[in-house]
Amino acid sequence: MSTIAVLPGDGIGPEVTRVALEILRRVRPGDTYVEYPVGGGAYDRFGTPIPDQTKSGVGQSDAVLFGSVGGPQWDGDKVPRDLRPEASLLFLRLHFELFANIRPVRVYPGLEEASTLKPEVVSGLDLVVVRELTGGAYFAQPKEFGERDGVPYALDTILYHKPEIVRIARVAFEMARERRKLVHSVDKQNTLETSRLWRKTVVEVAADYPDVTLQHVLVDNASMQLVRNPRQFDVILTENMFGDILSDESAMLSGSIGNVPSASLGRRGEPGRRFGLYEPISGSAPDIAGQNLANPTAAILSAAMLCRLSLGDSAAAERVERAVEAAIASGARTRDLVRQSEAYLSTTAFGEAVAARL
Numbered sequence: 001m002s003t004i005a006v007l008p009g010d011g012i013g014p015e016v017t018r019v020a021l022e023i024l025r026r027v028r029p030g031d032t033y034v035e036y037p038v039g040g041g042a043y044d045r046f047g048t049p050i051p052d053q054t055k056s057g058v059g060q061s062d063a064v065l066f067g068s069v070g071g072p073q074w075d076g077d078k079v080p081r082d083l084r085p086e087a088s089l090l091f092l093r094l095h096f097e098l099f100a101n102i103r104p105v106r107v108y109p110g111l112e113e114a115s116t117l118k119p120e121v122v123s124g125l126d127l128v129v130v131r132e133l134t135g136g137a138y139f140a141q142p143k144e145f146g147e148r149d150g151v152p153y154a155l156d157t158i159l160y161h162k163p164e165i166v167r168i169a170r171v172a173f174e175m176a177r178e179r180r181k182l183v184h185s186v187d188k189q190n191t192l193e194t195s196r197l198w199r200k201t202v203v204e205v206a207a208d209y210p211d212v213t214l215q216h217v218l219v220d221n222a223s224m225q226l227v228r229n230p231r232q233f234d235v236i237l238t239e240n241m242f243g244d245i246l247s248d249e250s251a252m253l254s255g256s257i258g259n260v261p262s263a264s265l266g267r268r269g270e271p272g273r274r275f276g277l278y279e280p281i282s283g284s285a286p287d288i289a290g291q292n293l294a295n296p297t298a299a300i301l302s303a304a305m306l307c308r309l310s311l312g313d314s315a316a317a318e319r320v321e322r323a324v325e326a327a328i329a330s331g332a333r334t335r336d337l338v339r340q341s342e343a344y345l346s347t348t349a350f351g352e353a354v355a356a357r358l
Ligand code: IPM
Pocket: 086, 089, 244, 281
């Protein structure tokens, strides 16, 4: 029996998480699910986006099912920087050392037309972004926001240590072994020192994986190649901020950012039974929140990843993934996946279409 911490959060988070949780309960009825507040809603109620009860609940859980955080009411200077909704997610990533962020992007049969790219370019696409999640510009000090000689200025730092690069590179190479044995390491070696270390280190790690082909791509070129010929990619290995950007771009190839799940893993546990946090890669989509319009696919597929990677239950994961595929094949679509004037399903109706095919 496992314990899952459920953190629905803000915006569409609660709607899509509810659907994913219902499906998770169906395939894992013996587990315990405990809900905790997080994000802007938690800030409004408790004065912090990550209350102590949430921290300790997550600490005692085997995995976290996460919705999304943020919204315009907490944007800009409305909330102190370290109390912003996004700070809760960054705290969880850092505190639990969830350094490996895995974002699989697939074009499901039937959704080729939903992409903004030509169907023949994206048809059959199957890639995964392996994003370093606890280093780089997001966390490195110093960070400053101030004024010097009357001129406002701001400063961020990008910092990577070799061991941080080694461990994420290993995740990517191991994953490639189970796939098409190809890793594209993305950096900006022509301008950044951190990228020089990145490339040198990845080359060293690659020596342990002679069966995997390694290619290096500069990040600007990678972003161009992703729309030019995305099927050339199998595993994309990259640092935190590049991964943030390229994963949104990759997700859109699938037809909607609402299709792409993610897993964030650390060292706790063992392979197949690692503690992890699972979330849609999309944001909180405040414009459609509370209207039963959001696409719950990413949340449902995140629950499937949770089964496979934290609960050691590949059978449950496959059941869920097949049900999503079958629902899509049967024509089930949320609003983000249809053309204007075409009929679509609500969030809950899409969830029912998936549940019916489990
Ligand atoms: C993501 C999100 C987060 C990030 C935000 C909400 C801090 O965009 O998970 O991709 O930038 O990592």
